[in-house]
Amino acid sequence: MEKRRKVANPLGLAVLAELLTGPMHPYEMGRRLQEHGKDRNIKYNRGSLYMVVEQLRKAGFVTEQETVRDTQRPERTVYAVTAEGRHEVYDWMRELVGKPRHEYPHFGVGLSLLSVLSPAESVELLGRRLAALTEETDDIRATVRTTVEGGVPWVFLVEEEYRLALLDAERHFVTELIEYLKQPDYVQAWQDIFGEKT
Amino acid sequence: MEKRRKVANPLGLAVLAELLTGPMHPYEMGRRLQEHGKDRNIKYNRGSLYMVVEQLRKAGFVTEQETVRDTQRPERTVYAVTAEGRHEVYDWMRELVGKPRHEYPHFGVGLSLLSVLSPAESVELLGRRLAALTEETDDIRATVRTTVEGGVPWVFLVEEEYRLALLDAERHFVTELIEYLKQPDYVQAWQDIFGEKT
DNA sequence: TCTATCATGTAACCAGTTACATGATTTT
């Protein structure tokens, strides 16, 4: 029986990881996440951030360290990671890296209901998807290139390489699927089964 | 500006799609989803099902058709898809198939924080992941084979082929990543940057 | 100085999950 994590939101992990480099207040965590583009892999929005920090506090992974008031700006509370928090980061990371989790990609939903669309329409739509995928791939490659040229070590971009690997695989898959759906055999079969209403 | 869907949960789409084949009560929708293994691609649980059906009703995509009481079993309400519901299915499917959406895979989170783990530990963990990925791949292939032998046409399994394509790509990526992390260059660089605290 | 935009946080709302409830059927 796997004990669930006290805090399940990946944003919580990101926060803990940031805090490993020193105490800070929530807004700054958010700023850094965005600056480093971590929000491409971890869903981020301010509301969730404050919520998650509060969850971490209740769970004992962080403590309120001090409340700074610059006499301007609303009061900002600074948080620091605790020993348990530190432990949680490593434990969580080990799980994330070491064990694959079942995913529910959006496209999977579309595919599992593909038969409601006519072969002709499916082919048309998949063609558009292919174009969009290619465009996205190019964008990512461009970003990676300029970032690396800017001096960022490659390890900090593995996530993007992963994304590229998945995108390439999907493009390949879609290309083949299109060919399959074009076969007269399939078109006929679809007609026979679903062909009544227009 | 994209107008958001009144009902956003993919389970809602699955329900509408089932209802295209005729009116039925929620429990049966659930049963079918599971029978056809759609719950591998669409997150399903009973609570969400009733919630989503209610959302669909409020949105005007389904109507309460009748309330059957067999004098046994709790009262079951039968729902039917409306014209708007029918329209929504197609519109939604077109979006799902035609336009890629940004995904947040779990592994991406792990990768984007990879640097908190030592190269040695990363390599070890990635090795385990690789094994697990291979196992899962084999499982899926086996299931697909027996299902097809059972007479189910191939189109009803595209989702699983997609899953396989992604898994293969991930395995390949992980294999290469392991090699990269083993390079003395990388190990040294990591030591230099993060190496202080054991 | 009026207006727009940034920095920062809170609170209300909505969606999703877990736990509970209850009658029917099957197994021991």
Add this chain to the structure above:
DNA sequence: AAAATCATGTAACTGGTTACATGATAGA
């Protein structure tokens, strides 16, 4: 016939998102 399991639904809880609020700076 007692216990276990299935069929079916509801309700309470928790998490996440959106919308709102407010002071500060900067641009017109």
